[in-house]
């Protein structure tokens with residue numbers, strides 16, 4: 149089953165609650181929330197206050213992508229605000245095992261993320277502990293960037309390891325996902341697709357979500 153996670157980074161923030169409800173109605177599975185600190189990535193976005201504010205609007209899973217330095221410092225804040233999954237960048241965590249377990253101790257799911265230039269080997273020792281592996285298909289920091297096709301072979305590697313060792317994690321991709329690139333990612337083994345601009349820049353969110361999911365009759 150393919151899950152679609154609209155990234156609210158591309159939503160209209162002046163009516164965020166409405167935007168969240170609109171993609172829920174349109175068939176979204178998760179709400180993807182991009183947290184940026186101006187240090188780990190060159191942009192500043194959403195904090196726990198916003199997560200808390202939109203929590204009552206939907207019962208969809210909140211998939212929180214932390215693009216921040218020292219993420220461990222903020223895990224309990226985001227969990228209390230309503231996160232269901234928190235993912236941290238391996239590049240930002242010198243003590244990745246500790247950080248992943250900090251997330252699990254909150255009673256929520258833990259994900260690990262790697263940038264396009266980071267090899268799969270960097271996370272091989274944590275794969276047995278995570279609920280989600282998120283492979284960035286753009287360099288993190290902004291919505292609306294172009295998909296980096298080189299990441300497809302890392303999706304295959306992560307899927308191969310999952311099958312070989314019977315790991316249970318979901319495989320998520322994030323960045324430049326649209327109807328075309330989504331099908332490449334699904335073929336390579338991804339089962340959770342984040343899409344920001346390809347959903348929120350379209351008027352008809354239900355049809356955008358269906359197209360990315362790949363179940364539209366052509």
Ligand SMILES: O=C(CO)[C@H](O)[C@H](O)COP(=O)(O)O
Pocket residue numbers: 155157158180182213215286287288289290291292293322323324325342343344345346
């Ligand atoms: O993590 C992110 C950027 O760092 C976003 O989730 C991602 O860019 C989604 O936007 P788009 O689908 O427009 O590329």
Ligand SMILES: [Fe+2]
Pocket residue numbers: 155180181182213322342
């Ligand atoms: Fe993201």
